[in-house]
Structures are given as structure tokens and as C-alpha cells.
Amino acid sequence: MHWRKSLLTLAMAGVLAACQGEGGGGDGGTQPPPPADGGVDAGVVDAGVDAGTGDGGVDAGMDAGAPYTASVTVAATRTDSRLACFKGNGEPECNLRLYQVMVEAFVDGDSTADYNTGYGTSHHKGDLQGIINSLDAIQSTGVNALWLTPIFTSVPVSGQDDWASRLDATGYFASDYFNVDPKFGTNAKLKELVERAHARGMYVFLDGVFGHFKVNASDYASPQGRTLSTTGQQGGTGRAAVYPDDLDFFKEVATHWVTEYKIDGWRVDQAAQVPVQYWDDLRTAVAGAAADVSYTNAAGQTVHPLGYMVAEIWSGPADIASHGFGTAASPALLSAFDFPMRYSLVQTLAVEESGTGNRAASNLQAGYQNQLAYPAHAMPNLMLTNHDLVRFGDLLQRGGLAEPQDGAWWARHKAAFSFMADYSGPITLYYGDEVGQELPGFAAKEDNATCAVRGVCDDHVSRTSAIVEGIPTTVGAPATVLTPAQADLKHYVASLMALRDAHPALANGSRTHIYSDDSVYVDRKDTGTDHVLYVLNAKATPAVITVAGTAIGSAGALVALLGGTDVALSDGQYVIALRPYEGRFFVIASPTADGPQTGPGGGLSGQGPLARCDAPTVDGAGPLGKELFIRGSYVGGDNFGATPASRRFAYKGDNIYQVVVNEPDVTAYTFKFASADWSTELAVLDAAPVVIASEQPMSRAAGPGKESSIAIPEAGNYVFSFRINATNDGGELMVSKCP
Known part of the structure; x- marks a missing residue:
């Protein structure tokens, strides 16, 4: 991309993205924050789901030879239940299964509401009607919530070029926070979308950008007459918010859409831009607004909006804690995206954006260890992709690990989703990942002068036109028909989501890490009378793992879920066979009173x-x-x-x-x-x-x-x-x- 064209976004990246530099060599296990979301280079659990091939039997990239073997006699780690979703209290937020939609790139349902420009390779015609048209298909993935990227009006400034208009299409630099952008639809259309989603039993979350806005936003007063500051640092067509000057304005924004439209809360963009002490004010205001209104859900019950807020802080666990969660004594936000765990997941089953990966299964436990940095009220939220990250399938190709025609490509997707299903706390699916969407011809990171022009910079390449079963992607186009492999993956994802509903230990249970090594990973999840064992083979070789009943705290058969085969206890041991990249779930039908037997451990003080x-x-x-x-x-x-x-x-x-x-x-x-x-x-x-x-x-x-x-x-x-x-x-x- 030419420097002239990238100046706007680069300026906002420096001013607003709160980038904490790579330090010349390391990136702290995370990638640098996205450049202000602009785009610049710098429901039935059924039998028979095949987690091994997923494409009708193609097994390229998987070794059918002699299996890897391991023997487990004691649990590796008895974890505590310090985080909110590990306490088994049944918080509905813990079982949130969000589906993220990038509005301008998703589905075109209204030919009069189009941006026709934007970052990424989509049609750039997405709108609220397209989302309404897709609600049934979205719900069929097993999710129970919808997150829309920003939909508020971005008003062009005099003389702005197409690069500023592309930024407008993202919605992340709004001018008028109290009206829907006419290029997405109308206020009435949003109300219709929310009501139709609620009638299906789905929550709706909007994207809140409370740390920056478009330079002309101060021209648009709130319904109560408040205006935004004009003194924050400016870059291109964007300006940084000033706190506490802008606090009351954004409190009005955050509560208005809950009170007037009954949305269920907010995804919070670049939350570190808001000083952490003000998040309590904003969160409390949203909770108060949610308590004052109600709607009728799919079961005919009168309920309040959920009032959930989840932060985007693209950094390591210490920064997520300090800038998002706050402290136990002074809680700020209660939920934030678990970027550290996301990187552990893709490093293990694919590669991260930098191209390093294919790590040991034990790397997943390292991801969980990061959560020790969080206070007890924290509810981390795990995702595989978002609009600023490269899709999982493209990362597989970047690492030379698999192609869409390979069985391993689909099996690795299933492995990643199975791990997400085992995760205690809310999870988020990015549109298209449930059908293995990727961008044909894209794999290698592109940092040349034309990647933004072509829509293939890493920070926006996943903003592709949607693949929604039975729905035309653009007005007048034929309805989308999934390939057998895409339909199979979507079916598997839906089965996993139903599994989380049926077994609360998965979404809201304490976790005991039993064992992990280079190839296999084993967890036990518990809440109340629900006890689930999760076993994952993270490699291309079949695995057979022998597990002592005492190691997992089980005295009877392991009852297989998702249509698998039960495993009997024989001579005090279980022998569990796993295909390449297979994740298996079992009910521990006869838990022992003592639970998993932990090993002697070596303490924290070494020798020598x-x-x-x-x-x-x-x-x-x-x-x-x-x-x-x-x-x-x-x-x-x-x-x-x-x-x-x-x-x-x-x-x-x-x-x-x-x-x-x-x-x-x-x-x-x-x-x-x-x-x-x-x-x-x-x-x-x-x-x-x-x-x-x-x-x-x-x-x-x-x-x-x-x-x-x-x-x-x-x-x-x-x-x-x-x-x-x-x-x-x-x-x-x-x-x-x-x-």
C-alpha cells in the first residue's frame, strides 16, 4: 500500500491502538494490536460424527501407521476453581456461544444499503437485512448469541478519500452513536433484528467503541444533549476519547441501546483505551439499564437483557488483567477475550500469524496457566478467529500443514472446536469458521505495498463474503449450498454446542488437568453431578492412551458422547484409542469420592x-x-x-x-x-x-x-x-x- 494511502490508518494505529511494541524481537506470545480496525499491512448430540476425515475419507497428511502410546497413572495437576466460570454457579454468561458477524462483509439483503468499499475481499454490501435473513442458519450452528461489529453512523468529512471510506465501512470510527448507519439499514431494522433474535432464544450484542471516534463526532449530540470532546489526539479522520470528559456521553451510549432496543450488552473495542477505573462506571450503568427493561424470550419467559460486556485487549495476560479485569478489590470488566489461550490453541493445531506453530499438546496447558494472572471475577472468552486475525484454515496453509482437499485440514478444524467446547467460560465463533471458510490463494503473510488494495493484509484478510447455507450472499444471487465437507464440519460444531448445553461441566465447571505431552491432552471437568473427561490427540499419528482409573477419579465405565464407543474399566485401567486430531468426550459415570489422584509433585524449590x-x-x-x-x-x-x-x-x-x-x-x-x-x-x-x-x-x-x-x-x-x-x-x- 502506498504511504499516502496508509497514512490515515498508520496515524490512528499510533494514536489509538495503544500498541505495545514487539521490542525488536519478541511479541510476548501475542501479535501486535490491529491498526484501529482499518486494515493496513504493518441442536442435537447425535451419533456418527466423524472427527477424523470430515471430507468423505480423504486422509492426506495423517499417519495411519503404528499408534503413539502413553500411560497415565496420576493426574498432572489439580487445578483450583478461582475464576468465575470454574465455580459451577450456573452463570448464563459462562455458556454464551457468540457468533461474530462483520456487518459490511457478511450478507447483502438490501440493495439500497451498501458501502461498496471496505477492507478485505468481500462484496462490501453487508447489512442488517442480510443478518435477519440468516438468523435461522446462524442458530443452526448451535450458538446462542450474536455479536455485530459497529453499526453506528460514520459521516464522511469534506474531501475524504476511499481509504477513509473503507475505515467508515468497518464502523469503528463512528460520528453519530445514536443512529444506525443508513448503509447498514435503519434504527427500525435493528429493532426488528433484535426482536427476531430474542424470539429464537438468541442474545444480541453490539460493538462499543468507547475509546476513539471520528473527528466530526462532536457535531452529533446525544438525546440528552451531551457532546464528545475535541481535545483528544487526532490521526487521520479519527480522534482519541478523553476521560473523564467523555465518560457521561459513553454511559449514555451504553445504556441507550439497552433501554431502547433491549440489546444484551457490548463487545468493547480496544478496551485499554479507556482508563481501567472508568470501566466500573460503564459496566454498572449497563447493568442498571438491563435491570430496568425486559423482553420475552423463546420460552415465553419475561427476562432482562443479560448486560454482558466483553473486552478486546490484544495483549498478554498481565495487561488483560490490569487494563480490563481490574483487581479483586476494584473490579472493572468481568469478561475479556482470551487472546493468550487463542494463540496457544492455534500454535498447537496450526500456526500463529507469524508462522510458528505445530507445538506439543502440552502447549494447551500452558495457555490455561496464563489465567493465573486474572482475578477471581474474570470470565475469559475464547475465540479461534476474529475480524483482525487470519482464519484457522488459512493458518493451516501458511504452515504447510494441510490443504482443503486433505482430511487433516478438516480434522484439525474439528480438534480446535472440540477444545473450545471443553473450555470453561464463554466462547465466540467467527462467521464462516464453522464451515472451514478460507481465502483461496492466500496463505503467506503479505507485507508489500499492495496488500491493502487487494484486501489480503493479515489484519483484515478474514473479512470475506459470508458462506451461509441456504442464503444468497448478495441480492439476486443463488442460495448458497454447502459442500459435503463444509456441511459435515458445521454439523460437528452444532453437536459440540449442544454438548455444552447438555453438560454444564464443560462451560461452567472446574478443570483438573490430568495429562499432556507432545501428542495427547486430557482434562476432567466437574460441576455438581456432571463429570466429563475430555481427551484430545493433537497430532497426525493415531494414539492409544492407557489411563488409570485413579488418575481420573473413575470406578466404572466411561460413557462416550457424540456417538463414540464406551470404554470399560479393566484391571483398574482404561485404554482409549484416538484417531489423528480426534477429540473425545466421556461421562465419568462412577466418580470416586477422592477424585483424580495427583502425583507427588516436586514442589517449587529446585536443587543444584x-x-x-x-x-x-x-x-x-x-x-x-x-x-x-x-x-x-x-x-x-x-x-x-x-x-x-x-x-x-x-x-x-x-x-x-x-x-x-x-x-x-x-x-x-x-x-x-x-x-x-x-x-x-x-x-x-x-x-x-x-x-x-x-x-x-x-x-x-x-x-x-x-x-x-x-x-x-x-x-x-x-x-x-x-x-x-x-x-x-x-x-x-x-x-x-x-x-
Whole structure:
């Protein structure tokens, strides 16, 4: 894209996106925030669902040879139930299954309401009528909620070019927050959409952009006469909000659509742009508005709008906690998208946007460990894709892992969705992922001057025209007919969503991690009398896992769900066979009173010289000849940008470097050991998570996606140590709690 054309969006990225830079080498396990959503390069559970091929029997990319085997005698980890959706209290928010629609790119149902421009490769004609036409098809995926990208009016400014109009089409820079953009429809059409969705038992959430707006937004007063500020920093046609000056205006916005249209809440765009102390004001206002109105749901019951709010904070767990959730003493928002877990999921079953991935199944447990950074009221929300991310299918192709004609391509999709079904808390599907949508001919990241013109920059390439069964994508076009593979995947997704309804332990249950290694992953979920075992094979080779009944707390048969075969207990063990990329769910019909039997564990304090917390410092910089720091996504780490003295290594002799760090609370983050200029980057071999008190192999870790993760289970002082090898490109590291 030419610099002239990218100036608007680049300016807003700097001013508004609150980007926390990649630090020259690491990205903290996340990708940089999107450039202000503009687009610039920089219901029956039934038998017979085939999770193995998904395309009628094509098995390319999967190994049908000798199976991988593993034996599990004790549970790896007994997890606590500290987060809201792990407590089994039946919160409806925990079983939310959102379906995200990018309005301008979805379905054209009204030829008089079109943008005809935008980012991505869609027809750019999407509108509210197209969504109404698609409600039955959307609901058939098994979701129970709808999230629309912003629909408020963006008024052109004098002389704006097509790049500003493309930004308008996203809706993320609104002028008039109290009226629907006529290029999407009318206020009456939105009310119709909400009422029709509610009649089907679906919640409706709008996209709230409360941290920035279009430069002319101050010209459009609220119904109560409030106007937006004009002093916030400007970039292109956008301006940053000013708090607390704009607080009352946005409180009126947030409550107006609940009170007048009975929407059920908000997805909150770039939530870190609003100072965290004001989220309590906004959340409380929405809850109050929801309590004052009601509607009739599909069961004929009179209910209040849900009042749910979920934050987009595109960063590591520490930033999500500090900018979104707040603290236990001062709660801010109650839910935020779980970007760290999303990256763990795609790193394991595909590749992340940077191209690194195909990691061990144990990487999924590392994703869960990040949740230790969140306060107890948190309800993380897991997604596979959104409008700023590359679709899962395109990531498979980017990694050279599978193509749409391969059975493995569909099986990996099913594996990812099965993991989402096991997730405690709300989940979000991005339109088209349920049918394996991808952009033909796109795979490699494109950073040349024309990607925005062609609609294939990573931050908007997933904004494709919708594939909705039985619905024309544009007015006058024939109705869409799914291929057998697409229909099979959609059917499987719907079965998983029904499974979450039937088994509350999945959406709202405590999780005990039983076992994971390179290939397999095993969890137990519990709430009340509902006990479910989830087993996933994350690799291309068939797997047979032998599990002791005591390890999972079971004394009888495992009753298979989704039409699978039950597994009997024989000599105190279960033998579970898994096809490549297969996820299986079982009811633990005879749970033992003691539950899963955990192993002896090694504690948090290691042994040997790498565990010493009092080793004297030796003069000089040692064999590396430079200072290294723990650089990461911890609080105060500036998302890998900072090099604080409190995390600077000292040389201790014998090729050993150490620093003692005070961790004041339970937390989790990603990190590298890196120099200030990023000329040296080290982490656990293969970006594996840290096992506290264990010596682990270390290697060079240059570039994004090579960082390691750590979960700090209790407050205290921890020594971070590494021993560099003779060639200065690896060695061993350890993290150990000090006495």
C-alpha cells in the first residue's frame, strides 16, 4: 500500500491502538494490536460424527501407521476453581456461544444499503437485512448469541478519500452513536433484528467503541444533549476519547441501546483505551439499564437483557488483567477475550500469524496457566478467529500443514472446536469458521505495498463474503449450498454446542488437568453431578492412551458422547484409542469420592547451583559479554519492551547468570531472556512452558513465537537462572522459589 494511502490508518494505529511494541524481537506470545480496525499491512448430540476425515475419507497428511502410546497413572495437576466460570454457579454468561458477524462483509439483503468499499475481499454490501435473513442458519450452528461489529453512523468529512471510506465501512470510527448507519439499514431494522433474535432464544450484542471516534463526532449530540470532546489526539479522520470528559456521553451510549432496543450488552473495542477505573462506571450503568427493561424470550419467559460486556485487549495476560479485569478489590470488566489461550490453541493445531506453530499438546496447558494472572471475577472468552486475525484454515496453509482437499485440514478444524467446547467460560465463533471458510490463494503473510488494495493484509484478510447455507450472499444471487465437507464440519460444531448445553461441566465447571505431552491432552471437568473427561490427540499419528482409573477419579465405565464407543474399566485401567486430531468426550459415570489422584509433585524449590538464591556476583559480563534481562508480558514489562533493573541478570561464574525476582501475587506471563538490543534471545527449547524447580534445555529464541510461558502459583521470591553453553547458543535454565 502506498504511504499516502496508509497514512490515515498508520496515524490512528499510533494514536489509538495503544500498541505495545514487539521490542525488536519478541511479541510476548501475542501479535501486535490491529491498526484501529482499518486494515493496513504493518441442536442435537447425535451419533456418527466423524472427527477424523470430515471430507468423505480423504486422509492426506495423517499417519495411519503404528499408534503413539502413553500411560497415565496420576493426574498432572489439580487445578483450583478461582475464576468465575470454574465455580459451577450456573452463570448464563459462562455458556454464551457468540457468533461474530462483520456487518459490511457478511450478507447483502438490501440493495439500497451498501458501502461498496471496505477492507478485505468481500462484496462490501453487508447489512442488517442480510443478518435477519440468516438468523435461522446462524442458530443452526448451535450458538446462542450474536455479536455485530459497529453499526453506528460514520459521516464522511469534506474531501475524504476511499481509504477513509473503507475505515467508515468497518464502523469503528463512528460520528453519530445514536443512529444506525443508513448503509447498514435503519434504527427500525435493528429493532426488528433484535426482536427476531430474542424470539429464537438468541442474545444480541453490539460493538462499543468507547475509546476513539471520528473527528466530526462532536457535531452529533446525544438525546440528552451531551457532546464528545475535541481535545483528544487526532490521526487521520479519527480522534482519541478523553476521560473523564467523555465518560457521561459513553454511559449514555451504553445504556441507550439497552433501554431502547433491549440489546444484551457490548463487545468493547480496544478496551485499554479507556482508563481501567472508568470501566466500573460503564459496566454498572449497563447493568442498571438491563435491570430496568425486559423482553420475552423463546420460552415465553419475561427476562432482562443479560448486560454482558466483553473486552478486546490484544495483549498478554498481565495487561488483560490490569487494563480490563481490574483487581479483586476494584473490579472493572468481568469478561475479556482470551487472546493468550487463542494463540496457544492455534500454535498447537496450526500456526500463529507469524508462522510458528505445530507445538506439543502440552502447549494447551500452558495457555490455561496464563489465567493465573486474572482475578477471581474474570470470565475469559475464547475465540479461534476474529475480524483482525487470519482464519484457522488459512493458518493451516501458511504452515504447510494441510490443504482443503486433505482430511487433516478438516480434522484439525474439528480438534480446535472440540477444545473450545471443553473450555470453561464463554466462547465466540467467527462467521464462516464453522464451515472451514478460507481465502483461496492466500496463505503467506503479505507485507508489500499492495496488500491493502487487494484486501489480503493479515489484519483484515478474514473479512470475506459470508458462506451461509441456504442464503444468497448478495441480492439476486443463488442460495448458497454447502459442500459435503463444509456441511459435515458445521454439523460437528452444532453437536459440540449442544454438548455444552447438555453438560454444564464443560462451560461452567472446574478443570483438573490430568495429562499432556507432545501428542495427547486430557482434562476432567466437574460441576455438581456432571463429570466429563475430555481427551484430545493433537497430532497426525493415531494414539492409544492407557489411563488409570485413579488418575481420573473413575470406578466404572466411561460413557462416550457424540456417538463414540464406551470404554470399560479393566484391571483398574482404561485404554482409549484416538484417531489423528480426534477429540473425545466421556461421562465419568462412577466418580470416586477422592477424585483424580495427583502425583507427588516436586514442589517449587529446585536443587543444584541453578536453584541458589544467594550466589555471589562475579565481576564482568561473563562469556556473553553483555547484559541480559527477563523481557516479557509481566506487569511493568511493556509487553517485551522494558529492560528493568529488577530483572537484569548478574553473572555468577561457571557460565551461570541469575536474577532474583519478587513476584507479589499469583500470576502468569510469557518471556525471553534477551539483551536490550535483541541481539541475544534465549528461552526454553521449542518454546516449551517453564516447569518450576526443574532444569530445562534452553536454546536461541530469535523472532516472534519463540517465547516461553511461566505460571507463578504463589507469591514470593523466585530465582531465574541459566547456564550458557560453550557456543553461547543454548544451555539450561531453571526457575526456582527461594526459601
